[in-house]
Amino acid sequence: MKVLMVSWEYPPVVVGGLGRHVHHLAEALADLGVDVTVLTRQPSGTDASTHPTTDTVVNGVRVIAVAEDPPEFDFGVDMMAWTLAMGHGFIRAGLRLLGQGWTPDVVHAHDWLVAHPSVALAEVFNVPLVATLHATEAGRHSGWVAGHVNRQVHSVEAWLARDADSLITCSASMSDEVTQLFGPDLAPITVIHNGIDVDAWSFAARAERTGPAELLFAGRLEYEKGVQDLLAAMPVIRRTHPGTTLTVAGEGTQITWLKELALTHGVAAAVDFAGRRDHHDLVALMHRCDAIVLPSRYEPFGIVALEAAATGIPLVTSTVGGLGEAVTDGETGRSFAPFDPAGLAEAVCDVLDHPQVAAVRARRAVERLTEEFTWRVVAQRTAAVYRAARIRPSAPRPRPEIPLRPMPDRDPNVNA
Incomplete structure (x- = not known):
């Protein structure tokens, strides 16, 4: 062929x-x-x-x-x-x-x-x-x-x-x-x-935490990735887990807006906008942090969830789109509804409160990777x-309808 x-x-x-x-x-x-x-x-x-x-x-x-x-x-x-x-x-x-x-x-x-x-x-x-x-x-x-x-x-x-x-x-x-x-x-x-190429994302068991918790987001800094919901949840997380920090690894058009939101929520000192990291640095971050949080509001699949799972970092993701299929709540990670900072905070706190249980879920996630998500499959x-595939008969192609539903909870100052 x-x-x-x-x-x-x-x-x-x-x-x-x-x-x-x-x-x-x-x-x-x-x-x-x-x-x-x-x-x-x-x-x-x-x-x-x-x-x-x-x-x-x-x-x-x-x-x-x-x-x-x-x-x-x-x-x-x-x-x-x-x-x-x-x-x-x-x-x-x-x-x-x-x-x-x-x-x-x-x-x-x-x-x-x-x-x-x-x-x-x-x-x-x-x-x-x-x-x-x-x-x-x-x-x-x-x-x-x-x-x-x-x-x-x-x-x-x-x-x-x-x-x-x-x-x-x-x-x-x-x-x-x-x-x-x-x-x-x-x-x-x-x-x-x-x-996913599992071998490119080395697994490391979680070390027992001795200091404040560290959270990680990795991905493009765009509205649909939902980082704004994670920033809104940080004050709640830090009240129950004092000193918790967040590393935001990535770049995108919403960086200025997100930094302003961190100030608005009073967590700017606890959030490190680290920019785009190369593969080696990103793996090191995943090995170091206690959980990766992927709060997408739109996500066709969410390859970062698979890459993170391969490193052994506990997953906390929204249920939107492909993330809901890649992560099984309570089995291979913790999930929450998109657009829900309160649910996000609850899921993160559960991971931080029960690190041994989170580690078990992380191992299940790796096992699932090798069964369902190899490139050979x-x-x-x-x-x-x-x-x-067969060539279909020609047919009229009507003009597409243009969906004009306003974006929910949209900040008018953020570019589409």
Whole structure:
């Protein structure tokens, strides 16, 4: 089987979790004997006139990376123009495969940014189009897609979802979200959880705590990650567990707002906004802290929960989206409802009050990882989707409805 995988990020270009996902999936598929070619881009700022397309084989995966052409567009300012220019470069590189006599059996698109080249190349090669929707614009903004660019992104997502011959989501909740937003006449949706390289996240048993508790958040500092709820819960946690501190590892657009919230809640001195940490530092933080708290208000899956579980740190997560599927309350971690600082504080205090019980749950979480979330399992399930995919008959694609539900509990000073 031959697969053309299309992704706007792939190492060394990694923006977020999508790039890591595609990387591990591609190499795991190659290990299964699948002929994988990844069509991706070179780092921003590389001009096609001076940086020709590269074509290399890395760990059994053929990686074709195109430079920006033209280079004048800036993603942060001209997102749609930048995306279309990138897609044009992808199409040109994909068409060259025809001249080399290489034709895929399936095209696999990862998210809306590669919708245009993926749809075009699937039509040219006359093969099924499989699309993985890692998140949605509506979900990222709790239904608030009134902005012009937000509506454009939502429309492209709808087009990709409705044009695909088979769909993959990383959680059952994400499957429901896609059906609600873009259904009902979609291709079959298969839920395949994200995977994790357990060996890259070394396990360490919790040492008995002798001083104040240390909590950790790791992830992007965006509204949907719910760090504001964790900051609101910190005064309650510190009243029952004096001296408790919080390390916030990550960066994002909401950093200024979150620092202001820490001041508002009177916990600024107890919160360390540590910025983005490399892998080694993040593992060290997970080994040191008493619990990781992931209070997301929207989370298609939550790969950080798996990475943290592999290190042995007790998990305290919201029940939203994929987190509710990755963590079983009372068995592999503690959970609380999203948007609920009081429930968050109660779950954290339970972990701090009963460290031995929390350690038992942490070990159960690691055992579950090795059974359900290995990349080999993810690759096997994905290959099964490839084999089953068939080109669907052409049908009218109605314009998508634009969800305009206001974001709940929205701070008007925070950008969408």
